[in-house]
Amino acid sequence: MEATRFHKEFYKIKGIGKGAYETVFSCMHKLDGQAYAVKIVKFNRHYDQDKVLREVKALAKCNHSNVVRYFNAWIEWIVVQSSDEDEDDDKEGDDDGASSKSLDAMLFIQMEHCHQNLDNLLEQSTITEGTALKYFQGMVKGLDHIYGKKIIHGDLSRKNIFIDANKVIKVADFGLAKLLGNSATAIKSGSSGTKSYLAPEAEKGAPIDQKVDIYSLGILFLELLGSFTTMSERAHAINNLREMRVLPESISKYEDYILQLVAFSPEERPSTKEILTWPIWADVSSSEAENDDRVPIRIGDDHQAADDDMPGLENADDDMPELEDADDDMHHARFGRC
Incomplete structure (x- = not known):
């Protein structure tokens, strides 16, 4: 049995995110000792493989300080160890709930x-107006x-905007990204995305262009400035903006800007380049950024430590199916040797 490349090259620290077919781990590379996020996506008959690979292709095209960096x-x-209830409904037998093994393709994305x-930041604390503007500017850039x-x-939301240890905003999670052709400006759409941030045309399943993200930016700008103390207060403010184009009095100063972003018609929403010319950026100053006492993740210096010695590892596999190393000859399948 040969160890997988993932287990050979990384220490798993802990699970930091999970979806229906994917899990994201905080990891340390055994060779360079640096922290990375590694997303593991399961390929199977229930999942669109082209869609998964689209995320990799989108990430690989980007190289900007305000976009999460792709490495490999x-x-x-x-x-993969799984239970019979995960198998086809027409598979019958007396061993309901018994475990079984299957050979699955897994995509690993190192970021x-x-x-x-x-989302974590706004749940834990409020931020100053200056910091809100600084973060919003980072999203736009x-x-x-x-x-x-x-x-x-295609899926901008507060859960898909990240902040690094230097408080730099990063646009992340390209799982629903769409790649436009050389001459295309719009593309067919389903009503996918996070509902609170979804533009009207996307909700209807109409063709979308890049203005669909501008609408989501308007919701994010509201959340950054709103200083909401409860989830219900936040939901009420978002609903008022989406349905009645009404904003809390506390942020009326930015009403014209936010209403432009969430215009019903995509043609009426500004482009990113137009947003970057707004006069509000004169108020952005690094000196206005909030003091943040939270400590960024620290990874130990012992590069030779065994997996069992890494902090949090005992819980790291809870969010993933139990993996066993596949035989070397299994790596020759469809995608070639890893």
Whole structure:
């Protein structure tokens, strides 16, 4: 039995995110000792493989301080322990709930490790107006870069905006990204994305262009400035903006800007380049950024430590199916040797 490339090259620290077919781990590279986020996506008959690879292609096109950095991606065939209830409904037998093994392709995406996401930050504390503007400007600059690469993000939300240890905003999670052709400006859409941030045209399943992300930016700008203390207060403010175009009195100063961003018609929303010319950026100053006592993740210096010695490892596999190393000859399948 041969160890997988992932287990050979990384120490798993802990799980930091989970979706229906994917898990993200905080890891340390055994050779360079640096922290990375490694996203593991399961390829199977229930999941669109082209969609998964689209995320890698989108990340690989980007190189900007306000976009999460992509390092590497690879595919491995791995034996996965699963229960019979995960198998086809037409598979019958007396061993209901018994475990079984299957050979699955896993996509591994190695990315920049970030301190936290915007959702965590806003749940833990309020931020100053200056910091809100600084963070919003970072989002706009990141989007402007990906638009230059002919990419539609498609799922901007506070959970997909990250902040590194230096408090730099990073646009992340390109799982629903769309790649435009050389001459295309719009693309067919389903109503995918996070509902509170979804533009009207995306909700209807109409063709979308990059202005779909501008609408989401408007919701994010509201959240940054709103200083909401409860989830219900936040939800109420977002609903008022989406349905009645009404903003809290406390941020009326920015009403014209936010209403432009969430205009019903995509044509009426500003481009990222237009947003970057707004006069509000004169108020952005690094001296206004809040003091943040939270400590960024620290990785130990012992590069030779065994997996069992790494902090949090005992819980790291809880969010992933139990993996066993596949035989070497299994790595020859469809995607080639890893």
